[in-house]
Amino acid sequence: MRRTATRPTKAEAQAWAVAEEAAILSGARGEYPRRTLAEAVERYRREVTDSKTASTSRADNLRFDAWLRDFPELANKVLHEITADDLANWRDARLKQVSGSSVLREAQQYRPVWTIAVKQWKWAPKSPWQEIRLPAKAHARRRTGGWTEIRRMLRSAGASPRVAPSTPQQQAAWAMLVALHTAMRSGEILRMSRSTVDLKRKVYELPKHKTEALIGARRVPLTSRAVRLLRVLEAQAQREGRDAYFTISDASRDVLYRKLRDRTMIEGLRFHDLRATALTMLSKRVDVMTLARISGHVDINELFNTYYRETAEDIAARL
Structure with missing residues (x-):
């Protein structure tokens, strides 16, 4: 809506224009700036995504890039004019390409753009995400890595736990070995260094990690x-x-690990499954609170339901 007014002096007119613009930007007039979804995403990247750990921000940015590239009509639409129907159309289109779990994961990343746009930037009156139905959360993965598979991958990479890695492929294999013995995430493993690992005390000082905002720096027992x-x-x-x-x-490790896994014809073993494998093995040696301290989990339910993957047969064999 166009607004005009006259004032006795130029200074007063400029002050009025500034006040009107501020009122519009704050939503006080019931009006919102005509900023597109693409502009909102770019601002969100600068203010939120870029402050995350390198591996997390990279994954988030790749999803944002794909979203804006594959849905240009939605990306170029004014943020406060995007409706629940627009998002439902995106959801339905994605469900034809990927699983419900993937759609849910993407939605969980995109929704906060509206949250901050509504509450802080005043770019929209409300979030349309509240009006659409998203796929239900899938059951947790149960895949773990067997030592037969691990040895096959090590042989294929020409790697040995007694010989330092000399090629990028061997470094990826070594990252896999470290994951199996520490239950750490890929990014945490690749940031290990002489200054952060104390082998005498058997502790890894980890200042940056996924749950840093909740628990601060982690000291991982080895x-x-x-x-x-x-x-x-x-x-x-x-x-x-x-x-x-x-x-x-981390990006190179991901590519190298996938190539190594596919070359040895091992199906369905993701690198992150190695973390669950390690925690399942450690669960037989330590109590749940110690296990949570090792893994860095603040939610014991997530640790139990997602990362503890011992089979019913293995449990029965111990009873």
């Missing part, structure tokens, strides 16, 4: 087996005059 592995990486880093244990990025 098993004796993990320490034996890490001594090999520590010695290599010292010889080569670097602090970091690994020289590959």
Whole structure:
């Protein structure tokens, strides 16, 4: 809506224009700036996504890129004019391409754009996400890695737990080994270094991690087996005059691991499944509170329902 007014002086007219513009931007007039979804996403990236850990922000940005690229009509629409029908059309289109779990995961990333746009930026009166139905959360994965599979992948990469990795492929295999003995995430493993790992105290100081906002810096206890592995990486880093244990990025690790897994014809084993494998093995040795301290979980239910994957047959064999 166009607004006009006359004032006795130029200074008063400019002050009125500034006040009107501020009122519009704050939503006080019941009007909202004509900012598109693409503009909202870019601002959200700067203010929120870029402050996350490198691996998380990379994954989020890849989803945002795909969303804006694959749905240009939605991306170019004014944010406060986007309706529940628009989002329902996006949901239905995505369900023809990916699983309900993937759609739910994407929606959980996109919804906060509206939350901050409504509450802080005053770019829209409300979020249309409240009016659409999303797919139900799928059952947790039950896949774990078997040592037969792990040894096959190590042989294919030419890697040995007694010999430091000399190629990027071998570094990816070593990251897999460390994951199995520490139950850590990929990004946490690749950030290990001589300055953050204390092999004498068997502790890894981890200032940046997924639940940092809730629990602050983590101090991850290391098993004796993990320490034996890490001594090999520590010695290599010292010889080569670097602090970091690994020289590959998380993105490179992902590609290299997938190639290694597919080359050995191992089906369905994701790198993150190794974290669940390690926690399942550790659950036989420590109590649940200790396990949560190792994994960094603040929600015991998530630890039990998602990462504890011992089979009923294995449990029955111990009874």
